[in-house]
Amino acid sequence: MVIDTSFLKQLDRLNLLINKRVTSNFIGEKKSMAVGKGLIFKDHRIYAPGDDFRNIDWKVFARTDDFFIKNYEEERNLVVHIIVDSSASMEFGKLKKFDYASMLALGFAYLASRNNEKVHFSTFAEDVSLFNPAKGRFTIGPMLKYLESVKPQGKSLMDKSFSHYRRSIGSKSLVIVISDFLINPEVIEQAFFHLGKQQLKVVQVLDPVEKNLAFDGECDFIDSETGSRLKSYVSPRIKSFFQKKLDEHATKIHSFVDALGGEFFQITTDTAVFDAFFRMLR
Secondary structure (H helix, E strand, O other): OOOOOOHHHHHHHOOOOOOOOOOOOOOOOOOOOOEEOOOEEEEEEEOOOOOOHHHEOHHHHHHHOOOEEEEEEOOOOOEEEEEEEOOHHHHOOOOOHHHHHHHHHHHHHHHHHHOOOEEEEEEEOOOEEEEOOOOOOOOHHHHHHHHHHOOOOOOOOHHHHHHHHHHHOOOOOEEEEEEOOOOOHHHHHHHHHHOOOOEEEEEEEEOHHHHHOOOOEEEEEEOOOOOOEEEEEEOHHHHHHHHHHHHHHHHHHHHHHHHOOOEEEEEEOOOOHHHHHHHHHO
């Protein structure tokens, strides 16, 4: 697989809309103007009743006999976790769902790193695989190389994978999950709860053929993850029933994400990547 990255430059016109209330231990180049506890000294101000006496600068007091409080610039940087489904079902489509999901992951990573946010990237199927850059510093190049080496396979054991991944989230973070989510909704709900109280962005990637059941007549369906086969006759009535069930499934996922205060998007692989980001970030 060779992933087209030409869209990345287009993303310079967009900003990754993130909640800056999230604070991590990662110290980046960007500093907020908020005053609070941090690592960079800003200035002094006169002590006022109610201030924390532990912030008194006793060296200044020794020189002036006045109580001064030390102000600090509070540094706020977001840790962005991007998790992409690499199970066998993601291999489906003219433009493979995994290839499209990879472009979305690269786009999110590009925007986050451009904003000096710390990025963690992983794929999951039957378990989670953490991407660790060889030089220890995250850059888009190694991530692209890694994605091009991944062969989607195995079942999507999302609950188990996210349970393991939870140990990698050291502070409140933005977690971006990209998958087709074509698994039991109860498993999806449990997986999200394993992530804890994080800022959550969930992207369901579907092929247009899946979304619209673009088949007619006698068809032989094969489950890419279990290998089970099903022969069926696809009629207009079956199509309508399938569409209803798929919409109900997406609505359930959406409700799980809403309950956690996150955002849910459903995107098909025939959507231009820039258009997908415009929709997700506007």
